[in-house]
Amino acid sequence: MDKESEILERLRGMRAGDPKFEDGKILSSVSTKPLGIAIEAFKIFADTNALDTHIFSKVEELEKECIGWIGNLLHNRLARGYITTGGTEANIFALWVMRENSKKRQIIVPRSAHYSVERAANLLGLEIIPAALDENFKADAGDIERNINENTLGIVLTAGTSALGAVDPVEDVSDLISNSGEKIFLHVDAAFGGFIIPFLKPGIRFDFELENVTSITIDPHKMGMAPIPSGAVLLKNDSLLDKITISPPYLPFKTNTLSGTRSGGAIAATYATLNYIGVDGYEKIVGGCMENTKLLCSELSKLDCVEKAAEPELNIVGIMVSGSDNSEIVKKLGKRGWKVSLNEKPKCIRVVVMPHTSRENILCFIDDLRECTG
Numbered sequence: 477m478d479k480e481s482e483i484l485e486r487l488r489g490m491r492a493g494d495p496k497f498e499d500g501k502i503l504s505s506v507s508t509k510p511l512g513i514a515i516e517a518f519k520i521f522a523d524t525n526a527l528d529t530h531i532f533s534k535v536e537e538l539e540k541e542c543i544g545w546i547g548n549l550l551h552n553r554l555a556r557g558y559i560t561t562g563g564t565e566a567n568i569f570a571l572w573v574m575r576e577n578s579k580k581r582q583i584i585v586p587r588s589a590h591y592s593v594e595r596a597a598n599l600l601g602l603e604i605i606p607a608a609l610d611e612n613f614k615a616d617a618g619d620i621e622r623n624i625n626e627n628t629l630g631i632v633l634t635a636g637t638s639a640l641g642a643v644d645p646v647e648d649v650s651d652l653i654s655n656s657g658e659k660i661f662l663h664v665d666a667a668f669g670g671f672i673i674p675f676l677k678p679g680i681r682f683d684f685e686l687e688n689v690t691s692i693t694i695d696p697h698k699m700g701m702a703p704i705p706s707g708a709v710l711l712k713n714d715s716l717l718d719k720i721t722i723s724p725p726y727l728p729f730k731t732n733t734l735s736g737t738r739s740g741g742a743i744a745a746t747y748a749t750l751n752y753i754g755v756d757g758y759e760k761i762v763g764g765c766m767e768n769t770k771l772l773c774s775e776l777s778k779l780d781c782v783e784k785a786a787e788p789e790l791n792i793v794g795i796m797v798s799g800s801d802n803s804e805i806v807k808k809l810g811k812r813g814w815k816v817s818l819n820e821k822p823k824c825i826r827v828v829v830m831p832h833t834s835r836e837n838i839l840c841f842i843d844d845l846r847e848c849t850g
């Protein structure tokens with residue numbers, strides 16, 4: 477066997493050792509199987525670097541089109557931003573932009589925020605003022621209001637929390653900011669929910685249509701179905717970028733991204749995914765995921781000793797099994813091939829109903845759950 481075949485054979489073997497999305501048993505991933513057209517697009521641009529805009533001007537063009545597409549979806553065609561490696565980089569970037577545009581250093585962060593927000597605060601020397609959650613695990617707007625003061629730099633809300641897919645009350649908090657008389661940034665981490673909420677009927681207001689939202693994280697590589705790595709960060713307007721724009725002393729362009737070298741392949745793949753699926757396609761995909769989430773909930777209601785942690789707004793369900801150790805149940809389900817995760821607060825089994833999860837997969841999961849809890 478020649479060297480190329482040998483390497484590829486080993487790689488195929490390694491990949492076969494991990495689960496496939498097509499099997500429908502992955503219930504704890506917020507990413508899914510990318511489309512064939514996206515992989516093709518990635519290949520076409522695999523040798524390009526989005527940093528080098530003086531060489532790869534077409535990648536820059538494609539990235540602007542992706543940001544324009546997403547900006548449109550989020551009610552702001554003038555929003556500026558870029559394709560990041562994911563939600564973590566997008567959140568760090570958004571908080572960095574806030575910090576560079578103000579002298580204040582406190583941020584109010586509900587306890588359900590993704591851990592990347594704490595990391596970002598740590599890196600940037602920002603002080604987190606934690607905010608309480610209500611009984612549905614959403615940010616408590618009253619507690620946020622009590623914590624706003626003249627030192628408040630910004631507020632970080634989540635539209636689709638990592639644990640339970642809860643959507644924080646962005647509209648209420650935006651109104652609070654208007655009434656506070658303070659200049660406060662409002663970052664919405666919609667890494668997960670950004671490609672779901674705009675397609676729900678009735679919708680939930682969470683984006684730039686709300687006056688005080690200044691930045692949004694929204695990840696194509698989650699419910700946008702683009703291949704990893706593809707996150708996105710959008711700012712309300714480009715004036716926020718001035719403070720972080722630099723001219724590298726050895727290159728003929730300005731840059732305002734956090735990372736240097738960036739994959740042109742990921743941008744092309746994102747472009748292909750957004751345009752191939754389109755708004756109508758996302759509406760159908762999200763509709764299907766929400767249908768299957770409802771099916772999961774109605775089947776769960778037939779099981780004794782099982783309760784939902786909260787009524788799901790998006791396609792994540794927290795399952796609480798009374799009278800059993802939930803971690804033991806996760807292990808038992810694991811032995812049957814199910815990839816589910818255990819959430820700490822509230823303690824529950826977390827199930828994410830992604831586009832790769834079919835109706836049959838849900839019914840099969842319920843059968844196994846019944847046996848594992850019985």
Ligand code: PLP
Binds near residue numbers: 506565567665
């Ligand atoms: N924000 C939220 C709400 C998330 O759920 C996640 C990941 O699941 C992130 C940010 C981080 O995204 P990434 O893992 O792409 O860096």
